[in-house]
Amino acid sequence: MRTAVYPGSFDPLTNGHLDIIRRGTRLFDRVLVAVLENEGKSPLFTVAERMEIIARCTSELPAVEIHSFTGLLVDFMRRHDAAVVVRGIRAVSDYEYELQMALMNRELSSDVETIFMIPAVEYTYVSSRLVKEVFRLGGDVARLVPPIVLESLKRRIPVTASV
Ligand code: PNS
Secondary structure, eight states: OOEEEEEEOOTTOOHHHHHHHHHHHHHOSEEEEEEEOOGGGOOSSOHHHHHHHHHHHTTTOTTEEEEEEOSOHHHHHHHTTOOEEEEEOOSHHHHHHHHHHHHHHHHHOTTOEEEEEOOOGGGTTOOHHHHHHHHHTTOOOTTTSOHHHHHHHHHHOOOOOOO
């Protein structure tokens, strides 16, 4: 059984994340999407909400399981008998942060390998942070997030009208 963990904040899930999850299911028998419980980041959606959104958006992918975790990623991986971390890399600017995390995870657990996947080119500039900012300011993000996320954003964020 080839198992990969796709960890992240997913606040909220974007089409870029979904693209990586889909690509991951072509390489692995199980893809565990692991939502970090980190209230320090003042998330827009609770962990339970983020997990429910991801579950609804991946319901047609039987290989996908949704989890949350606190503490070290490598400990979550050990508990789930997983040795591969999947992370999406968009632009070169992602690389430094991702390299540091991958090497730190290797330092903490030499069994862990990180593989980087490239999303479809139309999502290479999409991030949860920018989606929230653009939506809040009245911009159209319908192409960048799943419809379920768009509905959740509409319920959660009051749009600021420009003057
Ligand atoms: O979507 P994000 O916020 O870029 O994801 C970051 C995440 C969750 C992958 C990273 O912060 C993480 O793994 N946190 C768990 C704590 C940990 O294991 N830290 C040491 C390795 S960097």
